[in-house]
Amino acid sequence: MPSGSVDRDLKVKVLVLGDSGVGKSSFTHLICHNQPTKNAGYTIGCSVEIKLHDFKQGTLEEKTYCVELWDIGATKTHRSSRFVFYNNVSGIILVHDLTNNKSLQNLTKWLNSVLSCDPMNGLSSIKIAPTTGNVTPTPSEDLPPKTSIPLLMVGTKLDNVSESSRANVMTRGKVLCNKFGCDEIHMDTSDSRYVSAGSGNSVKLSRFFDETIEHAKQRRTVTSTTVGSGSPAMIDARQRVFSENRQQHQRISMDPLQRPKRFNFNNSPKVAMD
Numbered sequence: 001m002p003s004g005s006v007d008r009d010l011k012v013k014v015l016v017l018g019d020s021g022v023g024k025s026s027f028t029h030l031i032c033h034n035q036p037t038k039n040a041g042y043t044i045g046c047s048v049e050i051k052l053h054d055f056k057q058g059t060l061e062e063k064t065y066c067v068e069l070w071d072i073g074a075t076k077t078h079r080s081s082r083f084v085f086y087n088n089v090s091g092i093i094l095v096h097d098l099t100n101n102k103s104l105q106n107l108t109k110w111l112n113s114v115l116s117c118d119p120m121n122g123l124s125s126i127k128i129a130p131t132t133g134n135v136t137p138t139p140s141e142d143l144p145p146k147t148s149i150p151l152l153m154v155g156t157k158l159d160n161v162s163e164s165s166r167a168n169v170m171t172r173g174k175v176l177c178n179k180f181g182c183d184e185i186h187m188d189t190s191d192s193r194y195v196s197a198g199s200g201n202s203v204k205l206s207r208f209f210d211e212t213i214e215h216a217k218q219r220r221t222v223t224s225t226t227v228g229s230g231s232p233a234m235i236d237a238r239q240r241v242f243s244e245n246r247q248q249h250q251r252i253s254m255d256p257l258q259r260p261k262r263f264n265f266n267n268s269p270k271v272a273m274d
């Protein structure tokens, strides 16, 4: 459990990505609340939950941070608008359904969609045209990109994988996470024992969140000396509102197609977005 004072100044934004129905919201809820959700359903737009994480636990640098988990709804209707959530990213969790190989294959596309969207997200995934100096997205969506952003792969629905096919399924995932250079965890998101303290999954999660916080700190140093990240002012304004209102386990939903006039932050006063 997090201990000591909480640093609310550092913005640590982690995207949770993957095909619709793979279990992103179920996973996000489990790791933020340490218990399974009772309300799984399609996410419209994006839902943000806060995970309190003890950075570098057991060291002199130990400190608790609020990590924002941006759980991106993957229904096709929002395909063209979800990029609005893809800026200022400090970590990416790629979720796939262990019983659905296509959802594993699609992770490269999900990752590329973020990295090609905002040059600040992963400098090694973009190309600088030599003549103009213009930044262009990487041409192939199928090539695993390289990025300095910490990544974690999560395979869900382990409970539906038969003993006989388990080794095959694990090998497929391992190949991709080797390409990405990241860890992978497997679980049944309806069972909190998969993320219990001291478990292999919890150690990998903790390491991942440590890396995202390191990344956010470095990013803050870089951006404080750089003018303009290319992000739309409207998104920056939204994120400022989130930062100012984030609280432990607070949940925020927004639909990019319907530009919200107000957000209801549970019991807190309503905040005008215009």
Ligand SMILES: Nc1nc2c(ncn2[C@@H]2O[C@H](COP(=O)(O)OP(=O)(O)OP(=O)(O)O)[C@@H](O)[C@H]2O)c(=O)[nH]1
Pocket (backbone or CB within 6 Å): 018, 019, 020, 021, 022, 023, 024, 025, 026, 027, 040, 041, 042, 043, 044, 072, 073, 074, 075, 156, 157, 158, 159, 160, 187, 188, 189, 190
């Ligand atoms: N058996 C099993 N079902 C799961 C698991 N994780 C999620 N589910 C179920 O899968 C369905 C989809 O889960 P969600 O968490 O809503 O999926 P999502 O990725 O957020 O989907 P979108 O919001 O549409 O992008 C729900 O019925 C969950 O109960 C798991 O580990 N095992």
Ligand SMILES: [Mg+2]
Pocket (backbone or CB within 6 Å): 024, 025, 026, 041, 042, 043, 071, 072, 073, 074
């Ligand atoms: Mg969802």
